[in-house]
Amino acid sequence: MSRKTKKGSKKNSQKENIIKIEHELSEYQNFKKEEYTMLFTNYRLKTFSEWPFDGDNSCNPQALAAAGFYHIPTNTEPDATRCFCCYKELDGWEPDDNPWEEHQKHSPHCAFLTLSKSVEKLTVDEFLKLECERQKNKMKKYFHMKKEELKQHAGNVRAEMAKINR
Ligand SMILES: [Zn+2]
Structure with missing residues (x-):
């Protein structure tokens, strides 16, 4: 039972990390897009x-x-x-x-x-x-x-x- 809980929480923190990275990436992509369009x-x-x-x-x-x-x-x-x-x-x-x-x-x-x-x-x-x-x-x-x-x-x-x- 404790093992299961442990695994579960690890999975959750991994999931949170992935969401965090995706968020950072999307911000980065937005920044990049803005960066190049603003040349015009x-x-x-x-x-x-x-x-x-x-x-x-x-x-x-x-x-x-x-x-x-x-x-x-x-x-x-x-x-x-x-x-x-x-x-x-x-x-x-x-x-x-x-x-x-x-x-x-x-x-x-x-x-x-x-x-x-x-x-x-x-x-x-x-x-x-x-x-x-x-x-x-x-x-x-x-x-x-x-x-x-x-x-x-x-x-x-x-x-x-x-x-x-x-
Ligand atoms: Zn200037």
């Missing part, structure tokens, strides 16, 4: 369906998408945007902001800005150079996010330990 202006444009400023303002969805940005709204930062190439995230947009100029101001070395062409018009050579830069930036962003996550976790552990020691 028309896909970036689609992300701005809830954008507060329309075509009468210089900071409109078309101008943002053309400047490399896509919309990544959160509860605390509803106007957060990210460049598909340098991964720079900007929020706090004003209606009369010029997205291209803001991009240059905050990320002067972005490879997309340097090329000054939409991805659809790049030569193969230019595309590969851009893709190489983008991958480097993606890794930097990933490690930065992991570092922040780890810092947060360490802070939580520290707080819990302080409670125990009290």
